[in-house]
Amino acid sequence: MSVDFSTIVSAAPFLLTGLWFTIQITLVGVGGGIVLGSLLAVARLSRNRFISGLATAYVNVMRSIPLILVIFWIFFLVPWAIGWLVNGGRPVAVGATLTIFITFILFEAAYYAEIVRAGFRSISTGQYEACEALGLPKFHAYVYILFPQAIRNVLPILLTQTIILCQDTSPVYVISATDLLGAASKIAQRDGRLVEMYLTVGVVYFLFSYTASQFVKSLQSRLAYGGR
Amino acid sequence: MISISHVSKSYGSFQALKDCSAEIARGEVVVICGPSGSGKSTLIKTVNGLESFDVGQIKVGDFRLAPGVTHMAALRRSVGMVFQSFELFPHLSVLSNVTIAQTKVLKRPKAAAEDKAHALLARVGLSAHVTKYPAQLSGGQQQRVAIARALALDPEVMLFDEPTSALDPEMVNEVLDVMTSLARQGMTMLCVTHEMGFARNVANRVLFMDGGEIVETSEAATFFSAPASARAKAFLARILRH
Numbered sequence: 001m002s003v004d005f006s007t008i009v010s011a012a013p014f015l016l017t018g019l020w021f022t023i024q025i026t027l028v029g030v031g032g033g034i035v036l037g038s039l040l041a042v043a044r045l046s047r048n049r050f051i052s053g054l055a056t057a058y059v060n061v062m063r064s065i066p067l068i069l070v071i072f073w074i075f076f077l078v079p080w081a082i083g084w085l086v087n088g089g090r091p092v093a094v095g096a097t098l099t100i101f102i103t104f105i106l107f108e109a110a111y112y113a114e115i116v117r118a119g120f121r122s123i124s125t126g127q128y129e130a131c132e133a134l135g136l137p138k139f140h141a142y143v144y145i146l147f148p149q150a151i152r153n154v155l156p157i158l159l160t161q162t163i164i165l166c167q168d169t170s171p172v173y174v175i176s177a178t179d180l181l182g183a184a185s186k187i188a189q190r191d192g193r194l195v196e197m198y199l200t201v202g203v204v205y206f207l208f209s210y211t212a213s214q215f216v217k218s219l220q221s222r223l224a225y226g227g228r
Numbered sequence: 229m230i231s232i233s234h235v236s237k238s239y240g241s242f243q244a245l246k247d248c249s250a251e252i253a254r255g256e257v258v259v260i261c262g263p264s265g266s267g268k269s270t271l272i273k274t275v276n277g278l279e280s281f282d283v284g285q286i287k288v289g290d291f292r293l294a295p296g297v298t299h300m301a302a303l304r305r306s307v308g309m310v311f312q313s314f315e316l317f318p319h320l321s322v323l324s325n326v327t328i329a330q331t332k333v334l335k336r337p338k339a340a341a342e343d344k345a346h347a348l349l350a351r352v353g354l355s356a357h358v359t360k361y362p363a364q365l366s367g368g369q370q371q372r373v374a375i376a377r378a379l380a381l382d383p384e385v386m387l388f389d390e391p392t393s394a395l396d397p398e399m400v401n402e403v404l405d406v407m408t409s410l411a412r413q414g415m416t417m418l419c420v421t422h423e424m425g426f427a428r429n430v431a432n433r434v435l436f437m438d439g440g441e442i443v444e445t446s447e448a449a450t451f452f453s454a455p456a457s458a459r460a461k462a463f464l465a466r467i468l469r470h
Contacts, residue, residue, distance in 0.1 A: 133309040133311075134304065134381065135301055136329060136332055136333060144328060149319055
């Protein structure tokens with residue numbers, strides 16, 4: 001079998017659609033995941049046992065089941081849930097793309113929650129006391145004082161998790177959604193160009209992840225307080 | 229101004245505060261001293277509600293604090309606190325450290341808050357450092373920013389929890405000077421400190437604590453020349469030997 005990279009050119013538009021979907025999943029997963037994850041982190045640190053228990057249970061369940069299973073759950077359960085709420089029990093079609101977005105937000109939030117929680121715990125109790133002593137309302141204390149420090153302390157880990165997220169979009173094929181790897185795999189099988197396709201997407205993933213991790217590295221050295 | 233009556237607190241079987249009572253008049257400067265672990269920090273933190281207590285009550289001005297009271301916004305506004313390890317907000321500039329509570333708690337307009345901050349920072353001798361970040365300042369400078377931050381809310385009472393204990397010796401005096409001038413201007417101050425010079429020269433009275441109890445309350449001069457209790461005598465003998 002000869003290796004022919006010209007096949008990449010004709011496959012490029014389809015690969016780019018796949019890449020674009022991978023990027024979309026990553027962006028939605030990061031954005032939604034960090035917002036929901038931060039709320040979960042604050043909830044886990046709450047003194048109210050009910051709230052912290054609920055958040056803890058959520059995080060533990062999500063982290064102990066495989067992503068593929070969550071995709072299935074959302075794909076098959078959410079139409080029923082929406083139907084049950086608004087459509088008199090008849091399931092409402094949600095579509096693969098929306099399913100994937102919801103899944104990644106819910107799933108990644110559990111991981112981001114743990115990272116953000118570690119960030120909050122890395123802040124000294126004195127900072128919490130200072131907020132209280134100044135009479136800052138809890139919401140303001142979290143938004144202006146605690147959250148910025150927490151995020152800053154864990155930013156490198158947060159970005160590392162994001163790189164992992166970008167690489168972990170491939171299970172979306174189970175509900176017929178097509179990310180970068182899915183696109184490559186389809187063409188590879190159709191044209192019998194396995195080597196070319198898998199090498200190409202490998203290079204794309206590598207370039208993306210390597211650039212991102214170099215960025216994390218430079219960020220780490222710039223993040224020391226007072227160093228600007 | 230501050231009235232602490234019969235306050236007790238336990239952690240499990242360990243009693244951190246035992247039936248503590250004290251009255252502090254407006255404009256008075258009171259130093260709390262005693263061996264480590266005697267409950268000084270715990271007591272001072274009960275006054276602004278950072279530490280809860282099990283029995284008793286504390287009045288600061290018109291605010292009555294008792295076990296179970298949870299809404300302390302009014303208390304926090306009238307009581308400023310300075311911590312041993314400064315606790316400035318590291319991600320905010322010196323100026324923002326002093327303005328943030330003004331704008332968020334008192335809802336002061338930004339310009340007014342900044343004017344106030346500039347004035348206070350000038351008062352503690354830090355006008356040249358307003359745009360810097362806490363990590364770029366020395367310990368003594370950071371503690372003076374912390375004092376300005378607390379004063380920015382126009383408190384009626386200032387609490388100092390070992391404000392100079394984390395400082396290098398050559399920086400202790402710059403902080404004590406600020407505290408002294410504050411005392412001269414009539415601020416009501418409650419200070420946990422090991423600076424006996426400050427206690428002797430600036431404080432009106434000394435509360436001596438040991439084992440969670442207020443063992444002795446004396447005029448500052450009397451406390452050093454003729455301590456009443458054996459425990460205070462032993463403590464002074466230990467710390468004033470050198």
